[in-house]
Amino acid sequence: MATKLPKVPVVIVGMGWVGGIIAAELTKAGISVVGLERGKSRDTQDYYHVHDELRYAARYDLMQDLSKETVSFRNTMKMRALPMRTYGSFLLGEGLGGAGVHWNGQYYRFLPYDFEIHSKTVERYGKSIIPENVTIRDWGITYEQLEPYFVKYEQMAGISGEKELPSNIGQMSTPFATAAMKKSPAMKLFEEASKKLGYSPYVIPSANLTEPYKNPDGIERAPCQYCGYCERFGCEYGAKADPVVTVLPVAKQSGKLDLRTHANVTRIIHDGKKATGVTYVHTPSGEEFTQPADVVIMAGYLFTNVRLLLLSKLGKPYDPQTDTGSVGRNYAYQINGASTSAFYEDREFNLAMGAGALGSSIDDFNGDNFDHNGLKFLHGANIRFTQTGLRPIQYQPVPAGTPKWGAEFKKATIHNANRVLSVTGQGASMPNRYHYLDLDPEYKDAFGQPLIRMTFDFEDYDRELVKFIAGKTKGIADEMKATKTEVHDSIKQYNIVPYQSTHNTGGTIMGSDPKTSVVNNYLQMWDADNVFICGASNFPHNSGYNPTATVGALAYRTAEGVQKFLEKGGSLV
Amino acid sequence: MANDKPNQPQDESRRRFLKYSGTALGGVVLGGVIGGLVGANVKQTDKDETAEPGKSGTAAENKDYNQALMFFSQDQFTTAEAAAERIFPADDSGPGAKELGVAFFMDHQMVSQYGYNARDYMLPPYYKAEETQGYQLIFKRNELILLGLEAMNQYSNTKYQKPFAEIAPEEQDAVLTAFEKNETGIKDFPATNFFAMFLNLTMEGAYADPLYGGNRNMAGWKMRNFPGNQMSYTDYIEKEEFVKLEPLSLHDHLELG
Numbered sequence: 019m020a021t022k023l024p025k026v027p028v029v030i031v032g033m034g035w036v037g038g039i040i041a042a043e044l045t046k047a048g049i050s051v052v053g054l055e056r057g058k059s060r061d062t063q064d065y066y067h068v069h070d071e072l073r074y075a076a077r078y079d080l081m082q083d084l085s086k087e088t089v090s091f092r093n094t095m096k097m098r099a100l101p102m103r104t105y106g107s108f109l110l111g112e113g114l115g116g117a118g119v120h121w122n123g124q125y126y127r128f129l130p131y132d133f134e135i136h137s138k139t140v141e142r143y144g145k146s147i148i149p150e151n152v153t154i155r156d157w158g159i160t161y162e163q164l165e166p167y168f169v170k171y172e173q174m175a176g177i178s179g180e181k182e183l184p185s186n187i188g189q190m191s192t193p194f195a196t197a198a199m200k201k202s203p204a205m206k207l208f209e210e211a212s213k214k215l216g217y218s219p220y221v222i223p224s225a226n227l228t229e230p231y232k233n234p235d236g237i238e239r240a241p242c243q244y245c246g247y248c249e250r251f252g253c254e255y256g257a258k259a260d261p262v263v264t265v266l267p268v269a270k271q272s273g274k275l276d277l278r279t280h281a282n283v284t285r286i287i288h289d290g291k292k293a294t295g296v297t298y299v300h301t302p303s304g305e306e307f308t309q310p311a312d313v314v315i316m317a318g319y320l321f322t323n324v325r326l327l328l329l330s331k332l333g334k335p336y337d338p339q340t341d342t343g344s345v346g347r348n349y350a351y352q353i354n355g356a357s358t359s360a361f362y363e364d365r366e367f368n369l370a371m372g373a374g375a376l377g378s379s380i381d382d383f384n385g386d387n388f389d390h391n392g393l394k395f396l397h398g399a400n401i402r403f404t405q406t407g408l409r410p411i412q413y414q415p416v417p418a419g420t421p422k423w424g425a426e427f428k429k430a431t432i433h434n435a436n437r438v439l440s441v442t443g444q445g446a447s448m449p450n451r452y453h454y455l456d457l458d459p460e461y462k463d464a465f466g467q468p469l470i471r472m473t474f475d476f477e478d479y480d481r482e483l484v485k486f487i488a489g490k491t492k493g494i495a496d497e498m499k500a501t502k503t504e505v506h507d508s509i510k511q512y513n514i515v516p517y518q519s520t521h522n523t524g525g526t527i528m529g530s531d532p533k534t535s536v537v538n539n540y541l542q543m544w545d546a547d548n549v550f551i552c553g554a555s556n557f558p559h560n561s562g563y564n565p566t567a568t569v570g571a572l573a574y575r576t577a578e579g580v581q582k583f584l585e586k587g588g589s590l591v
Numbered sequence: 592m593a594n595d596k597p598n599q600p601q602d603e604s605r606r607r608f609l610k611y612s613g614t615a616l617g618g619v620v621l622g623g624v625i626g627g628l629v630g631a632n633v634k635q636t637d638k639d640e641t642a643e644p645g646k647s648g649t650a651a652e653n654k655d656y657n658q659a660l661m662f663f664s665q666d667q668f669t670t671a672e673a674a675a676e677r678i679f680p681a682d683d684s685g686p687g688a689k690e691l692g693v694a695f696f697m698d699h700q701m702v703s704q705y706g707y708n709a710r711d712y713m714l715p716p717y718y719k720a721e722e723t724q725g726y727q728l729i730f731k732r733n734e735l736i737l738l739g740l741e742a743m744n745q746y747s748n749t750k751y752q753k754p755f756a757e758i759a760p761e762e763q764d765a766v767l768t769a770f771e772k773n774e775t776g777i778k779d780f781p782a783t784n785f786f787a788m789f790l791n792l793t794m795e796g797a798y799a800d801p802l803y804g805g806n807r808n809m810a811g812w813k814m815r816n817f818p819g820n821q822m823s824y825t826d827y828i829e830k831e832e833f834v835k836l837e838p839l840s841l842h843d844h845l846e847l848g
Contacts, residue, residue, distance in 0.1 A: 066844070067841055067844060067845075069800075069819075069820035069821075069841065069844075070800055070802075070820075070841060071798070071799065071800070072795055072799035072800065072803055076795060076799075077704070077705055077710075078710070083710050084710055084711055084712045085708075085709060085710055085711060085712060085713060087712075088712040091723075091724060092724070093721070093723055097721065098718060100718060100720050100724045100725075100727055101712045101714070102712065102725065103708075103711050103712045103713065103725065103726050103727060104708070104711045104712075104725065104726055106725055200825075200828050200829050201829065202828055202829060203829075203830075203831050241825075242825075243822060243823035243824065243825050244823065244824040244825055244827075244828040245821065245822065245823060245824060246824065365833070366816075366833040367833065368824070368827055368828070368830065368833060368834055370816075370817050370818055371818075371824035371827055371828050371834075372824075372828070376828075409798075409817070410797075410798035410811065410812065410815060410817050411794060411795050411798045411799060414794065422771075422790070423677075423678040423679070423767075423771075423790055423793075424677065424678065424680065424764065425680050425682060428679055428680060428682060428684070428687075429682065429684065431815070432684045432685075432814050432815045433684075435815035435816065435817070436815070436816060436833065460716065461714065462714065511723050512723065513722065513723040513725075514723060514724060514725050515722075515723070515725045515726075
């Protein structure tokens with residue numbers, strides 16, 4: 019029998035970026051918050067010995083322990099889903115700060131086009147351009163409405179970037195908090211080549227601080243050292259913005275945050291119209307607790323958000339056969355695979371040096387910044403060169419046709435270790451009627467509860483996008499004064515084995531129609547007005563960008579919504 | 592060997608790192624300190640140039656009492672070492688898997704959480720998977736590697752009448768290729784899975800921090816001018832020319848009591 023705890027105003031499930039931001043905003047406003055995190059506590063001191071590629075990058079030290087819970091996967095509804103037994107395609111964060119600890123810090127506001135993708139696409143091309151089964155929809159919020167919340171995140175995290183941005187991306191009411199990242203010689207080659215072709219390159223906005231910075235909450239941090247260990251690692255300097263060094267200290271200082279680690283939430287308790295709290299297991303003791311609350315905020319990674327709704331039977335599960343229901347709908351990902359490698363026989367670059375968000379990019383072929391007439395795909399990709407710090411276990415560059423092992427391989431990989439620059443496309447992923455999340459009928463987690471099941475594949479329009487974007491990456495690379503270039507322009511089926519991207523989206527999407535979306539534009543659940551769900555799970559599709567900027571903005575929007583709800587109650591829209 | 596020099600002031604660098612990080616959180620800029628630290632470390636390692644990475648290894652004067660087997664038998668170790676050497680052979684650019692200690696790395700990994708699949712989802716049921724669904728064997732990695740090494744010897748004995756470690760290098764390559772392509776004819780053995788894991792372990796053993804038993808004397812890193820574990824590249828990141836730094840390992844950052 020679960021021990022019932024005293025009721026609190028707000029309980030948050032998951033203490034990553036979303037949970038941290040909301041906790042900071044609510045506690046600053048004097049509202050008491052219980053924060054539940056199923057992993058362990060963490061701080062900067064844990065990363066003094068973090069420059070260990072084997073432990074953190076190859077053995078996934080910071081990631082969720084899959085022996086306790088994973089995701090099952092199949093390409094199509096005809097297949098049997100099997101569990102992801104070991105990491106590959108994407109990495110699930112766990113512990114205080116969540117995936118916000120092991121990110122790279124690349125910061126892109128989604129495009130104005132993204133938020134009104136359906137209207138703008140139909141307006142320009144007519145409905146017939148939308149490929150069969152593609153379920154794009156407007157987000158129920160516009161870029162202009164979300165703009166102030168982007169600003170809040172940027173000021174909090176100290177986001178760096180150029181003063182002048184290209185006109186083909188969302189404009190900013192307030193400049194970036196800090197100056198842009200330094201430019202490496204390879205970035206200059208990319209920018210010069212792009213300009214020569216008439217494109218508009220800019221330095222990637224970054225959450226790796228570029229100068230000492232004191233944010234509006236009084237949190238001070240020191241700058242990035244370009245040490246080359248960001249993605250999959252925590253930052254030993256606290257230079258990379260993460261929840262543990264930015265928002266969580268603010269919430270803690272308020273005295274209003276009751277943070278409980280090793281608290282694994284298993285159910286949202288509700289009567290079909292309102293939630294009354296959550297049930298969680300304190301994992302070290304196995305003891306079960308009920309935490310009553312006026313407001314329940316789901317702030318987990320998308321798999322957790324969707325899974326807990328389904329396990330709790332809250333909201334209507336999505337059914338692809340009938341195209342009804344909402345929970346689990348519009349799962350999307352990132353369409354990578356378009357790239358060109360530029361090989362240099364005459365020079366070497368300092369490629370071990372870098373930062374997670376060091377790089378330059380263009381958006382001339384992202385969103386609807388180019389004419390899609392005659393093309394068999396929607397949206398596009400941010401095309402970039404990044405210098406994130408290349409490490410030897412996971413990076414062994416060789417020209418096509420080189421054997422995978424042996425004398426010739428060794429010679430080629432050592433020769434090319436610092437001689438290859440990659441221009442890559444990060445492609446947008448369109449939602450599809452048959453790409454969705456539900457509960458696995460067979461596989462269970464360590465508590466005996468069903469795993470979340472993913473049904474996802476690459477479609478013909480994705481392959482068209484990759485082919486098109488690859489051509490553009492080659493165009494740029496060919497102008498980068500390389501000895502030779504090699505283009506990669508095809509993807510096959512989605513395969514969960516090779517690492518691709520931890521930009522999984524959808525499942526509790528936002529929108530203006532309660533029938534097909536889970537939350538409104540305050541991220542308030544249609545079916546239970548005291549439940550807020552926030553994260554990349556709100557994205558109705560995924561853009562050609564990293565998701566954290568938009569997740570962060572939505573978290574600030576949610577925090578505002580929760581305050582409004584606590585004041586007056588009812589639906590906020 | 593670099594780590595045999597007892598007077599190397601590693602404690603000092605550690606203290607400065609702690610000081611820097613502590614101060615960094617307080618928000619004060621100390622770019623000068625970090626630059627000085629990197630410079631100091633480079634100088635220290637410069638003095639150790641007599642170490643000659645390629646020449647260490649099994650010679651008596653370099654006897655390392657911290658090095659022995661945790662998992663493999665002597666024969667398994669010898670087979671693994673011979674196979675890894677063909678995958679990553681010694682050449683003009685530097686030492687191969689054998690001299691780098693790759694087989695020790697593999698041995699040690701096999702008793703780690705990785706070898707036991709401790710952080711993998713291992714609950715039943717097990718079904719035959721599509722290629723897109725990844726590893727679905729009930730076998731743990733440290734069971735798979737033993738089967739694989741045994742299968743390599745079995746295949747080698749049948750075809751060449753000698754165990755794997757004793758056949759000619761070209762013959763060893765032929766055996767490895769048969770495993771890579773799943774053309775061994777050995778029934779019910781996932782040769783391709785084994786080979787992929789073995790290949791992966793070989794590269795990890797060549798390039799992981801030396802603390803794991805491979806990449807001896809950081810020679811794997813030196814070959815490809817990888818600087819290992821450095822505190823800061825702020826002063827170099829904009830430089831046009833290629834900057835060669837003597838690598839540092841995690842040992843260089845350890846505060847020894």
